[in-house]
Amino acid sequence: MTKTIKIYIAGHRGMVGSAIWRALEAKGYNKLVGKTSKELDLRNKEAVEAFFDQEKPDVVIDAAARVGGILANNNYPYQFLMENMQIQNNLIDSSLSTDVQKFIFLGSSCIYPKLAPQPLKEEYLLTGPLEPTNEWYAIAKITGVKACEAIRKQFGKDYISLMPTNLYGTHDNFDLNTSHVLPAMMRKFHEAKENGNTAVELWGSGTPKREFLFVEDLADAVVYSLENKFQDNLYNVGTGTDLTIKELAELIQKTVGHTGEIKWDSSKPDGTPRKLMDVSKMEQAGWKAKVGLEEGITRTYEWFLENQETFKQVKL
Template identity: 75%
Template sequence: MMKDKKIYIAGHRGMVGSAVKRKLEELGYHNFALRNSSELDLRDQGQVQAFFKKEKPEIVIDAAAKVGGILANDTYPYQFLMDNMQIQNNLINESLQNEVEKFIFLGSSCIYPKFAAQPLQESSLLTDSLEPTNEWYAIAKITGVKACEAIRKQFGKDYVSLMPTNLYGTHDNFDLTSSHVLPAMIRKFHDAKLKGNAAVTLWGSGSPMREFLFVDDLAKAVVFALDHKLPEHLYNVGTGTDLSIKELASLIQYAVGHQGEIIWDSSKPDGTPRKLMDVSKMHALGWKHEVDLEAGIQRTYQWFLENQDNYKEVKI
């Protein structure tokens, strides 16, 4: 019966949303209510109200957000705060008002304090200050988590928040002004390879530790949350292992086939020293990632090679 439910995936054309849609279709889900950003501006309350009134989705998966790396977050703080709050507030409130039975809110590990104990546990939320370079996005996502928790507490609805670690994969954003670290490295090493293995300059010292999850594994976690009534409101989704940015650069350089020099620009910010997720709660329930980092990088680079004319441009 669940596979006949009408599902609205907000952000279904993005990296996360498209992976979720592919996985659901693969499993036999077929009743989707979908709109792209030109058809439905999720920041516009009136448009979102009209959409819910017309389509009456039974399940909502919120994979819509304005996202970007350190540069984009630091350059456009207002948009990263306000756009994300408008998007999620409209979706969460209309889901409540229209009796949506299950709501899955997708956030980010950046909701946790900059110097929280590692690995990051769900209980660390709101215990200390955030990383300044992405606090605007983080604050928006925290309000989404708390809104879903409040609805769960007050109305008994099955609204759950999944906080993935750093994501990458097919349909990623490789635009150098707005992308995250892993796809940006793929683009930089590839471009340098085409220029006779020119030197590649990367931000920071390379010492921060990061964890990376292939986006198809997050999609499986979303399906897991869809198929089960999770007992708590907030769950980390990751691999539970990390590596340094320098180690990541070496893996990507090898996958791309670049043979030039790597220059580390220590005048640029490193960001949070470490962001490793404690994923024991999801593991205890039965979900675990399947794609290891080396294989995921190879799959992502192959997709990049096949879609080089489709770089996403930053839109503010």
């Protein structure tokens, strides 16, 4: 890949998209294209087609999605299913019709069955029922994976899907109604500390195990996949290690400096018991995560402190 290829990053203002943009700029790529949702509604097929006809990108990286945690998925199932399919279908179809040679589709580990063997291998896709609390988002992402696989099979184009584990990092969403577990915990512990180290109530039992990937590591994996040709269509991206939600809470609590009590509300859902990714396929392709969880949480909290007035809050 030359540094002058035109790369369109869908969702370039989000946590993932902005990290990819910074990573590409750092590597010297100088023809990056991004549009805000106000400038281009990716749910609008005609608008997306017109954009592709005008810009004619060489590479498309799909980091655009309607995202959220358990609460948001439960409350807005139709939007999580339909809007994600609209976004990715328009991007994938326009990429095919304008002869985009490389397409990188970003999904999520939630595409795998709820009770699939651990760690999760790529071949476990579609082998069992999904986790009910986020199946709407998962089904949308599965259709994106399959669309890219179909194009690869039928047209021979280098369209690949990267499935990251739970992501966190700078520019995350810290809105307590729509955020994922790690940023939500960080904000709760911070506000409790500011209020005199009051008790923090967290959902579930604390026993499920989760894996977390710093967003800059995912961006590095995207750049690596851009600059190398992979043999298959689907690759997991993660660290290959996990910890319990309770251990995560204690690590964030320590980083933030909160000294109050943690109360677990076991009446709230836990979600999937465990979601650990098998990342051996990506490692065999030559890429491995670099940022440890403690370092990543520290860097995220530093960013949070600097951006409390402006950090992203998704309004549904």
